[in-house]
Amino acid sequence: xxxxxxxxxxxxxxxxxxxxxxxxxxxxxxxxxxxxxxxxxxxxxxxxxxxxxxxxxxxxxxxxxxxxxxxxxxxxxxxxxxxxxxxxxxxxxxxxxxxxxxxxxxxxxxxxxxxxxxxxxxxxxxxxxxxxx
Amino acid sequence: xxxxxxxxxxxxxxxxxxxxxxxxxxxxxxxxxxxxxxxxxxxxxxxxxxxxxxxxxxxxxxxxxxxxxxxxxxxxxxxxxxxxxxxxxxxxxxxxxxxxxxxxxxxxxxxxxxxxxxxxxxxxxxxxxxxxxxxxxxxxxxxxxxxxxxxxxxxxxxxxxxxxxxxxxxxxxxxxxxxxxxxxxxxxxxxxxxxxxxxxxxxxxxxxxxxxxxxxxxxxxxxxxxxxxxxxxxxxxxxxxxxxxxxxxxxxxxxxxxxxxxxxxxxxxxxxxxxxxxxxxxxxxxxxxxxxxxxxxxxxxxxxxxxxxxxxxxxxxxxxxxxxxxxxxxxxxxxxxxxxxxxxxxxxxxxxxxxxxxxxxxxxxxxxxxxxxxxxxxxxxxxxxxxxxxxxxxxxxxxxxxxxxxxxxxxxxxxxxxxxxxxxxxxxxxxxxxxxxxxxxxxxxxxxxxxxxxxxxxxxxxxxxxxxxxxxxxxxxxxxxxxxxxxxxxxxxxxxxxxxxxxxxxxxxxxxxxxxxxxxxxxxxxxxxxxxxxxxxxxxxxxxxxxxxxxxxxxxxxxxxxxxxxxxxxxxxxxxxxxxxxxxxxxxxxxxxxxxxxxxxxxxxxxxxxxxxxxxxxxxxxxxxxxxxxxxxxxxxxxxxxxxxxxxxxxxxxxxxxxxxxxxxxxxxxxxxxxxxxxxxxxxxxxxxxxxxxxxxxxxxxxxxxxxxxxxxxxxxxxxxxxxxxxxxxxxxxxxxxxxxxxxxxxxxxxxxxxxxxxx
Numbered sequence: 001x002x003x004x005x006x007x008x009x010x011x012x013x014x015x016x017x018x019x020x021x022x023x024x025x026x027x028x029x030x031x032x033x034x035x036x037x038x039x040x041x042x043x044x045x046x047x048x049x050x051x052x053x054x055x056x057x058x059x060x061x062x063x064x065x066x067x068x069x070x071x072x073x074x075x076x077x078x079x080x081x082x083x084x085x086x087x088x089x090x091x092x093x094x095x096x097x098x099x100x101x102x103x104x105x106x107x108x109x110x111x112x113x114x115x116x117x118x119x120x121x122x123x124x125x126x127x128x129x130x131x132x133x
Numbered sequence: 134x135x136x137x138x139x140x141x142x143x144x145x146x147x148x149x150x151x152x153x154x155x156x157x158x159x160x161x162x163x164x165x166x167x168x169x170x171x172x173x174x175x176x177x178x179x180x181x182x183x184x185x186x187x188x189x190x191x192x193x194x195x196x197x198x199x200x201x202x203x204x205x206x207x208x209x210x211x212x213x214x215x216x217x218x219x220x221x222x223x224x225x226x227x228x229x230x231x232x233x234x235x236x237x238x239x240x241x242x243x244x245x246x247x248x249x250x251x252x253x254x255x256x257x258x259x260x261x262x263x264x265x266x267x268x269x270x271x272x273x274x275x276x277x278x279x280x281x282x283x284x285x286x287x288x289x290x291x292x293x294x295x296x297x298x299x300x301x302x303x304x305x306x307x308x309x310x311x312x313x314x315x316x317x318x319x320x321x322x323x324x325x326x327x328x329x330x331x332x333x334x335x336x337x338x339x340x341x342x343x344x345x346x347x348x349x350x351x352x353x354x355x356x357x358x359x360x361x362x363x364x365x366x367x368x369x370x371x372x373x374x375x376x377x378x379x380x381x382x383x384x385x386x387x388x389x390x391x392x393x394x395x396x397x398x399x400x401x402x403x404x405x406x407x408x409x410x411x412x413x414x415x416x417x418x419x420x421x422x423x424x425x426x427x428x429x430x431x432x433x434x435x436x437x438x439x440x441x442x443x444x445x446x447x448x449x450x451x452x453x454x455x456x457x458x459x460x461x462x463x464x465x466x467x468x469x470x471x472x473x474x475x476x477x478x479x480x481x482x483x484x485x486x487x488x489x490x491x492x493x494x495x496x497x498x499x500x501x502x503x504x505x506x507x508x509x510x511x512x513x514x515x516x517x518x519x520x521x522x523x524x525x526x527x528x529x530x531x532x533x534x535x536x537x538x539x540x541x542x543x544x545x546x547x548x549x550x551x552x553x554x555x556x557x558x559x560x561x562x563x564x565x566x567x568x569x570x571x572x573x574x575x576x577x578x579x580x581x582x583x584x585x586x587x588x589x590x591x592x593x594x595x596x597x598x599x600x601x602x603x604x605x606x607x608x609x610x611x612x613x614x615x616x617x618x619x620x621x622x623x624x625x626x627x628x629x630x631x632x633x634x635x636x637x638x639x640x641x642x643x644x645x646x647x648x649x650x651x652x653x654x655x656x657x658x659x660x661x662x663x664x665x666x667x668x669x670x671x672x673x674x675x676x677x678x679x680x681x682x683x684x685x686x687x688x689x690x691x692x693x694x695x696x697x698x699x700x701x702x703x704x705x706x707x708x709x710x711x712x713x714x715x716x717x718x719x720x721x722x723x724x725x726x727x728x729x730x731x732x733x734x735x736x737x738x739x740x741x742x743x744x745x746x747x748x749x750x751x752x753x754x755x756x757x758x759x760x761x762x763x764x765x766x767x768x769x770x771x772x773x774x775x776x777x778x779x780x781x782x783x784x785x786x787x788x789x790x791x792x793x794x795x796x797x798x799x800x801x802x803x804x805x806x807x808x809x810x811x812x813x814x815x816x817x818x819x820x821x822x823x824x825x826x827x828x829x830x831x832x833x834x835x836x837x838x839x840x841x842x843x844x845x846x847x848x849x850x851x852x853x854x855x856x857x858x859x860x861x862x863x864x865x866x867x868x869x870x871x872x873x874x875x876x877x878x879x880x881x882x883x884x885x886x887x888x889x890x891x892x893x
Contacts, residue, residue: 021620026519031779060819071868
């Protein structure tokens with residue numbers, strides 16, 4: 001599993017197994033669609049919270065999206081969300097140490113754009129996957 | 134008569150008279166006159182000598198010309214003699230129509246023919262008598278000679294002469310050994326040259342034109358043949374010159390267009406005129422092709438074109454030709470070709486092309502229709518299943534809530550309906566998929582025995598409820614691990630065995646498995662499912678595999694079912710093995726039925742088998758039974774809906790249902806309302822964390838203490854410690870694999886059992 005893979009298949013395939021012998025992959029497809037909706041909503045909320053300089057909210061949102069990203073094997077998105085979670089808690093990217101609020105906001109500001117990019121990448125990949133499935 | 138010289142002498146003699154006066158004496162005068170006469174004589178003589186010499190020179194020249202002449206030249210005289218004894222049936226002697234001819238002079242060529250080296254050898258020898266020429270031949274020649282005398286003109290005639298060819302190709306008149314006879318074609322030219330020494334003399338020239346004649350004959354024959362070919366060919370033959378003139382060479386050239394020769398030649402003499410007859414769409418290509426030919430860029434022409442007939446219609450013709458004559462620059466001066474009528478063929482071809490195009494279009498439409506049908510199915514499938522799964526899922530959740538007896542009854546009916554509906558929907562969707570050729574079978578290693586066991590296991594309950602036996606009888610040596618679609622095979626077995634169980638009220642249902650060993654890797658496996666049920670009436674048997682039909686309308690009411698199961702099974706069996714796969718039935722009403730089918734399958738290698746043993750056997754067999762082995766009521770505390778769904782699904786596959794709490798507080802509240810055996814607790818949730826919730830639950834005496842497992846995001850030690858200190862029983866790292874969950878559930882299950890046994 002390379003950390004620069006868009007999707008970690010050792011995890012994503014678990015999800016696919018849930019489809020059993022359904023060729024349409026209704027279950028996993030549904031989950032992925034739910035995730036897309038969730039991601040869009042979460043990013044929107046993150047934008048708002050960033051504007052309102054609400055660090056605890058950002059941390060919570062980061063944690064929230066981290067969970068589902070991890071469940072689908074979207075390693076990059078998950079890693080970035082985790083960082084946002086830590087920054088929101090005024091911790092450094094590894095979750096230890098301490099940073100100032102300004103520093104946290106600055107870092108989150110930069111990271112958010114990157115996270116969205118990573119999400120888009122994953123979204124494309126998954127859409128293609130399901131288009132050809 | 135005085136000759137010229139004599140008269141001169143006389144003139145000179147007369148001179149004596151004046152001379153004697155001049156000279157004074159007769160003697161001197163006479164002397165002078167004699168001297169003059171002698172002078173004149175000598176002059177005359179030398180002139181005569183010169184003349185004779187000239188004549189001799191001329192004669193020599195003529196001799197050379199005659200002798201060296203390659204044709205046979207000679208002078209002959211006619212002798213009116215005849216030897217009619219040789220021709221007894223011919224007229225009598227002196228009839229005046231038979232002749233002999235005598236050689237007088239012959240040139241070298243002629244002499245050679247007679248085998249003579251000197252004219253003296255042939256002089257006065259005669260043709261018939263001496264040289265045995267045929268009388269008819271000699272008569273012919275003689276008559277021609279006489280004609281030339283009569284008409285005063287040269288006579289020319291042809292005749293055949295038999296000669297004998299020597300080894301070196303010369304011909305002689307003598308039939309010597311080593312020669313072969315040959316009939317030559319001769320041209321005789323004869324002219325009368327006068328009377329001399331009592332004979333009429335004729336000059337003749339004899340020319341052998343045999344080869345020329347042969348040549349001309351073969352040319353004529355060749356021309357005739359060509360003419361015949363041209364006249365019988367169905368193609369129009371033409372020649373086009375570089376100066377744009379067209380020369381139609383065969384009748385068909387204009388006949389095929391409905392013109393007469395005159396009409397065509399009048400209408401079309403040059404290339405531009407011909408182009409006027411072409412269909413406008415074909416003109417530019419034709420012009421370009423001709424240009425290329427005469428520019429030397431194209432050697433062969435092959436062109437299909439529409440040419441206008443006399444009637445005005447266009448006919449398709451195929452023109453094929455090539456450049457045949459070239460000038461000193463290597464450029465073509467002439468193109469010869471043929472025009473073949475391809476009208477019928479071409480119009481048929483065009484019709485075919487159009488039909489094909491229409492067919493393709495129709496096929497495309499059909500494909501599009503099939504595609505949209507398939508897409509419709511795919512969409513519908515999802516649309517139908519989702520709410521149905523919702524009903525089933527929610528129904529099972531509702532089942533776990535406190536319900537009155539009546540409510541439970543009603544709910545049971547609802548759940549049965551939902552389950553039944555699901556079966557029907559699955560059948561209908563499966564059947565539609567197969568029908569639209571969208572069903573694809575997997576080809577993976579699977580466990581045949583596992584498949585059979587599984588089907589039997591799932592139907593065992595129903596069979597035992599009815600008091601009938603259900604078991605399998607597998608012949609020893611039946612291959613276990615095979616390539617194919619295990620799931621679909623199980624579906625077929627479930628359907629057939631299910632039917633057997635459904636329609637049997639006492640006795641047993643036996644699944645017999647037999648096989649034939651085809652070769653080292655392939656087996657023909659025979660499935661026979663025999664029951665002692667109600668059987669199928671003979672006259673209804675044909676309805677058995679028809680979709681949507683049931684043997685009896687009442688059976689659907691009594692026994693349920695869609696009427697699709699067997700139709701689907703039959704098609705699946707056929708898809709699994711297009712050669713042998715065919716579902717058949719034998720039955721006796723009141724006694725039972727036997728359903729049979731055979732499948733040719735490939736055995737797995739040992740490595741392939743090992744893989745199945747690990748994954749499928751474990752998951753398929755154990756997983757489905759886990760919830761029965763370790764029944765538990767489960768609460769899942771997880772805030773992310775995506776994770777909730779995923780986890781629920783994993784639990785469902787093990788036979789479990791679970792309730793959901795969105796945060797720590799909800800989890801605590803839920804525990805107060807209901808007894809849970811197991812809580813799967815996410816560590817970090819909004820409002821209240823998992824740790825906090827666990828502490829609250831553990832510290833509440835009213836709550837039945839569940840086994841609590843943490844769902845940790847990171848496997849860091851601090852988390853583990855935290856879990857234990859909070860009072861959790863274990864943890865599982867997210868994201869987790871199905872196998873990990875199964876292991877955990879088994880552990881939990883055992884833990885739950887332990888607690889129950891201990892009365893905790």
